[in-house]
Amino acid sequence: MTTTTLPPREKTQPVSAPHGTISDRSRAERRLGWLLAGPAFFVMLAVTAYPILQAVYESLFSYRLTDPANRDFIGLSNYGVILTDPLWWQALGVTLFITVVTVFVELILGFALALVMAKALRSIRPVVRAAILIPYAVITVVSALAWQFAFDINTGFVNSWFAWLPGVGTDTDWFGGTWSALLVICLAEIWKTTPFISLLLLAGLAQVPDVLQEAAKVDGATWWQRMWKVTIPNMKAAIMVALLFRTLDAFRIFDSIFIMTAGANGTESVSFLAYRQTIARLEIGLGSAVSVLLFLAVVIIALGFIKGFKVDLAQARGDR
Amino acid sequence: MSRSGRGGPLGRAGVPGRRRSLGGAAAAAVLASTLTACGGGPGDPSVLTWYINPDSGGQAEIAQRCTEAADGAYSIEVAQLPRESSQQREQLIRRLAANDESIDLMSLDPPYIPEFAEAGFLAPVPEDVAERVTEDVVESAVEGSTWDGEVVAVPFWANTQLLWYRQSVAEEAGLDFSQPVTWEQLVEASAATDTLLGAQGIRAEALTVWVNALIESAGGSIITDKAEDPENIELGLASEAAVSAAEVIQLVAESGVAGPAFSTAGEDASVVGFESDDGGFMVNWPFVWPRALSAVEAGTLDPSVPEDYGWTIYPRVNPDEPAAPPYGGINLGIGAFSPAPELAFEAAECIVSDENQAYYFITNGNPASSIPVYDDPAVLEVFPQAPVIRESLEMAAPRPQTVYYNEISGSIQRTYHPPSSVTPGVTGEQAAELIRAVLAGEQLL
Numbered sequence: 001m002t003t004t005t006l007p008p009r010e011k012t013q014p015v016s017a018p019h020g021t022i023s024d025r026s027r028a029e030r031r032l033g034w035l036l037a038g039p040a041f042f043v044m045l046a047v048t049a050y051p052i053l054q055a056v057y058e059s060l061f062s063y064r065l066t067d068p069a070n071r072d073f074i075g076l077s078n079y080g081v082i083l084t085d086p087l088w089w090q091a092l093g094v095t096l097f098i099t100v101v102t103v104f105v106e107l108i109l110g111f112a113l114a115l116v117m118a119k120a121l122r123s124i125r126p127v128v129r130a131a132i133l134i135p136y137a138v139i140t141v142v143s144a145l146a147w148q149f150a151f152d153i154n155t156g157f158v159n160s161w162f163a164w165l166p167g168v169g170t171d172t173d174w175f176g177g178t179w180s181a182l183l184v185i186c187l188a189e190i191w192k193t194t195p196f197i198s199l200l201l202l203a204g205l206a207q208v209p210d211v212l213q214e215a216a217k218v219d220g221a222t223w224w225q226r227m228w229k230v231t232i233p234n235m236k237a238a239i240m241v242a243l244l245f246r247t248l249d250a251f252r253i254f255d256s257i258f259i260m261t262a263g264a265n266g267t268e269s270v271s272f273l274a275y276r277q278t279i280a281r282l283e284i285g286l287g288s289a290v291s292v293l294l295f296l297a298v299v300i301i302a303l304g305f306i307k308g309f310k311v312d313l314a315q316a317r318g319d320r
Numbered sequence: 321m322s323r324s325g326r327g328g329p330l331g332r333a334g335v336p337g338r339r340r341s342l343g344g345a346a347a348a349a350v351l352a353s354t355l356t357a358c359g360g361g362p363g364d365p366s367v368l369t370w371y372i373n374p375d376s377g378g379q380a381e382i383a384q385r386c387t388e389a390a391d392g393a394y395s396i397e398v399a400q401l402p403r404e405s406s407q408q409r410e411q412l413i414r415r416l417a418a419n420d421e422s423i424d425l426m427s428l429d430p431p432y433i434p435e436f437a438e439a440g441f442l443a444p445v446p447e448d449v450a451e452r453v454t455e456d457v458v459e460s461a462v463e464g465s466t467w468d469g470e471v472v473a474v475p476f477w478a479n480t481q482l483l484w485y486r487q488s489v490a491e492e493a494g495l496d497f498s499q500p501v502t503w504e505q506l507v508e509a510s511a512a513t514d515t516l517l518g519a520q521g522i523r524a525e526a527l528t529v530w531v532n533a534l535i536e537s538a539g540g541s542i543i544t545d546k547a548e549d550p551e552n553i554e555l556g557l558a559s560e561a562a563v564s565a566a567e568v569i570q571l572v573a574e575s576g577v578a579g580p581a582f583s584t585a586g587e588d589a590s591v592v593g594f595e596s597d598d599g600g601f602m603v604n605w606p607f608v609w610p611r612a613l614s615a616v617e618a619g620t621l622d623p624s625v626p627e628d629y630g631w632t633i634y635p636r637v638n639p640d641e642p643a644a645p646p647y648g649g650i651n652l653g654i655g656a657f658s659p660a661p662e663l664a665f666e667a668a669e670c671i672v673s674d675e676n677q678a679y680y681f682i683t684n685g686n687p688a689s690s691i692p693v694y695d696d697p698a699v700l701e702v703f704p705q706a707p708v709i710r711e712s713l714e715m716a717a718p719r720p721q722t723v724y725y726n727e728i729s730g731s732i733q734r735t736y737h738p739p740s741s742v743t744p745g746v747t748g749e750q751a752a753e754l755i756r757a758v759l760a761g762e763q764l765l
Contacts, residue, residue, distance in 0.1 A: 062761060154581075
């Protein structure tokens with residue numbers, strides 16, 4: 001398959017600067033760089049690195065918040081308990097299922113919406129963009145409640161509106177079964193976060209050079225050929241970054257499940273498990289271990305994307 | 321679970337924030353002020369903060385009344401906790417674990433009281449206060465305020481579930497409610513009249529309330545020996561009583577009389593079904609009565625519906641054994657880190673005075689724990705159910721009193737849900753095994 005992208009441009013290398021030594025000027029620049037970035041760097045350390053390290057440390061203890069006197073060092077046994085418990089694997093399965101389904105659907109829908117936003121008539125463009133972005137501006141808990149009310153057997157309208165669909169009737173209890181509950185959770189997530197992905201894709205679309213599109217058009221390429229051979233290859237970086245961000249986000253799903261099913265009927269996600277151990281059971285040690293495992297899963301996903309798909313975060317911003 | 325009416329006005333904690341500006345980088349200053357703002361200041365110790373569960377504004381009014389009655393000795397400010405009792409517990413415990421001095425008084429759901437007491441989060445109740453606040457108080461409320469043989473909280477209001485029925489449906493089914501009825505009779509009557517039997521099958525505290533009431537009604541208990549060491553707690557979930565309870569759950573779930581959404585039905589869903597044309601029978605807290613009356617007032621419910629309401633004692637499991645209805649409500653705990661516990665106890669005694677309990681009963685629908693309130697003509701006028709509520713409170717059995725209540729309840733909810741999966745003789749043992757493993761730290765919950 002041939003694709004059309006702009007040839008990579010070599011950056012001009014400085015020739016005057018001698019190798020190996022640092023000039024006074026660049027030393028001053030470095031110092032200025034640290035002064036400018038330093039505060040942000042320390043804030044990041046305080047609000048992310050410190051809690052992560054503390055969670056790792058506390059995950060090695062048997063520690064109940066209401067009983068600090070009996071805090072015992074138990075090594076890695078919290079991890080042993082979690083990894084041998086079918087509940088963990090079930091929650092992980094549910095989380096992966098939600099992640100894969102929602103991200104896949106969101107990518108397709110988001111791309112379509114991005115095309116609409118890019119191509120919409122100039123006069124209605126701001127309206128279209130605002131309309132598409134509204135769900136993303138809604139607080140997740142509010143959106144989850146709205147979807148719950150819509151599908152609820154007592155207060156919802158879905159059962160009466162969609163009674164013509166096979167399997168749907170006035171007696172359908174959406175939150176009473178694993179798959180139907182997961183369907184509603186996924187729908188709510190997709191509705192809410194598709195605008196995010198389409199926004200990132202819109203930025204990618206804007207980066208595709210018009211000259212390439214015009215050249216392809218002149219060569220007689222159809223719309224479909226231009227899409228596959230010109231547009232998509234040129235915005236690969238934007239697509240990968242959108243996918244990466246959404247996957248990380250989707251993997252940490254909590255709010256929708258908390259509101260709609262509270263984890264009943266096998267809809268618990270990994271974040272929910274961490275919440276239940278840490279906040280509800282006050283088992284700080286066990287809960288920290290779940291959180292650390294969740295963190296590791298997120299790191300693996302991020303590394304997988306960056307190494308596996310060669311995502312270059314800087315490229316998406318148009319730095320190169 | 322305490323079922324406490326509709327949401328009232330949002331109160332907010334009057335925690336004064338202290339901002340300290342650090343010289344140097346602006347970002348560091350932002351961070352520092354964020355951290356110190358959480359600390360709160362000592363303030364004036366005579367200003368007491370009462371952490372309340374959301375209600376229809378009754379506790380805020382009582383706080384106001386006691387402030388006026390104190391004549392400057394103290395004043396009470398209310399701070400509202402989250403709506404769910406489990407979340408109220410989470411917030412209070414997190415604050416108390418950090419030695420929060422701002423908590424003077426707190427409205428506590430009784431099942432969590434042992435956990436608070438054992439952790440040292442409750443200020444010890446002086447003997448004379450304990451004596452006064454337990455005098456002429458229904459037995460279940462005193463029991464709910466007691467841990468390890470000591471009164472650790474002040475009984476405030478006491479809740480219990482009643483069996484509600486539609487008189488027209490009862491007549492049609494030929495069921496005589498002047499005599500105690502059993503769950504089996506109710507299921508039969510519902511099926512015969514094609515009406516709903518409202519019970520709570522949702523995976524939430526409401527399910528534990530139901531399971532506990534059934535086991536207690538059958539003569540058993542979820543915990544038979546509450547040992548201090550979690551590994552020595554003895555459970556009664558494999559007992560004959562637990563099997564009878566599971567049989568009732570299975571019967572209700574499989575007969576279909578509890579409606580198509582039984583596995584997600586909480587107290588609110590039950591009452592929606594009961595108010596509908598299909599309503600027949602329901603077990604629920606007394607809030608359903610003021611709810612129906614205010615719906616009539618708002619024009620969303622036909623006046624003939626509450627006129628058709630009947631009420632009696634909770635259904636039996638065995639025909640010849642009295643029922644043990646659920647007990648709930650709110651008791652007042654005094655924060656162990658309060659700078660002025662004497663004032664807080666004084667305020668608590670004012671809050672739970674008969675006059676205030678009667679006011680709370682009438683306006684918010686939350687039944688009193690004090691016995692004399694049930695003879696108040698004003699109460700009887702608004703709550704014709706009052707005598708039945710009082711009788712029910714005398715028979716009521718609390719949920720298991722243990723420091724590990726949250727684990728026990730969570731395990732019960734996990735194994736007994738969905739109710740259609742409950743198998744007599746199997747589910748109880750599974751629940752017991754899960755509780756054992758969770759308490760021993762061998763399994764997640």
